[in-house]
Amino acid sequence: MAILGKSNAESIERDVRGHFTRLVTGSLSLQEMQAWLIDHEAQIAEHASPQLYDDIERVEHIIAEYSGDHIDAAAAIEEIAKATGEQGQAVAHRSQIGVGRAS
Helix, strand or coil: CHHHHHHHHHHHHHHHHHHHHHHHCCCCCHHHHHHHHHHCHHHHHHHCCHHHHHHHHHHHHHHHHHHCCCCCHHHHHHHHHHHHCCHHHHHHHHHHHCCCCCC
């Protein structure tokens, strides 16, 4: 049983972190991220590590700020990248699409 639990925890960790990466690299919208988190709420609550759960709570808070028009999408994604450790992914993506380059 412990092995199954560990497997589920590793699976949800990969899944959530993969969605964070997709969000900060532009292949997933904030709305899609929010919907995915809602759809997987039970699995996350059951299998997420405390660190992952904290990251998810931070992401949900940032999405709420975006949904309430307190920050724009770019700022929300940047904050999520910082909160989840996905900064490198976001920087790499911006560099690939030419954002932030001097003209």
